[in-house]
Amino acid sequence: MGGFKGGMGADGPGFRTGRKLGGDELQLLLLALLEEKPSHGYELIKLLAERSGGFYSPSPGMVYPALTYLEEIGYASVAAEGTKKLYSLTLEGKAFLDEHRDEAKAILSQLETIGQRMGDVRRAFSGEEDDAASPAGVRQAIHALRHALHEKRRSSPEEQKRVVEILRRATEDILGKPQQ
Numbered sequence: 001m002g003g004f005k006g007g008m009g010a011d012g013p014g015f016r017t018g019r020k021l022g023g024d025e026l027q028l029l030l031l032a033l034l035e036e037k038p039s040h041g042y043e044l045i046k047l048l049a050e051r052s053g054g055f056y057s058p059s060p061g062m063v064y065p066a067l068t069y070l071e072e073i074g075y076a077s078v079a080a081e082g083t084k085k086l087y088s089l090t091l092e093g094k095a096f097l098d099e100h101r102d103e104a105k106a107i108l109s110q111l112e113t114i115g116q117r118m119g120d121v122r123r124a125f126s127g128e129e130d131d132a133a134s135p136a137g138v139r140q141a142i143h144a145l146r147h148a149l150h151e152k153r154r155s156s157p158e159e160q161k162r163v164v165e166i167l168r169r170a171t172e173d174i175l176g177k178p179q180q
Contacts, residue, residue, distance in 0.1 A: 025107055026058060027066050027075075031089060031097045032104040034076060038088040041067055051108065053115025 021029070033044055041063050049057035067087055070076035075093030079086045089097070097104060152163050 021056065023066060026062060027070055028100055028104050029107060030063070030066055030070060031075060031093050032108060034087055034089040035094065035097060038086050040084050040086055051115060052111040053118040055114045055118055056111055
């Protein structure tokens, strides 16, 4: 990592077409996470997956060699905890991270933004978006309406027009004004 390239790919800092992160970027992210708190490799994998909403979940085959390399070059130290290894940031690792902090922040920010967007999409497709902030009675009514509309999706054109008219009137009634 001494020859850190920095990752400006077609998809923004750290992201490259055809893959998510290069080894140097992963090592930089691991240093940033270790600065927050000493962690086991598995915890670091979970943190990256959580922060990215599941978009980026590096395999153990990527993370553990990266951690070993960070230890070998003196950027991370390891303490045995039973059968696990607890990785911590060293002073050399912190100095390196400080030199590349802007890029680490940009990559973490991009991962978090992608995670938020993926969460929004998941909620929209699952129908949770409207339900999350609604009282129980409203959630039940929304669920019942979705079920009814699902049942009517292959009905005759006349029946579909009838359903549309019912929904239009209901919308007017809920809002207390005619719909355009």
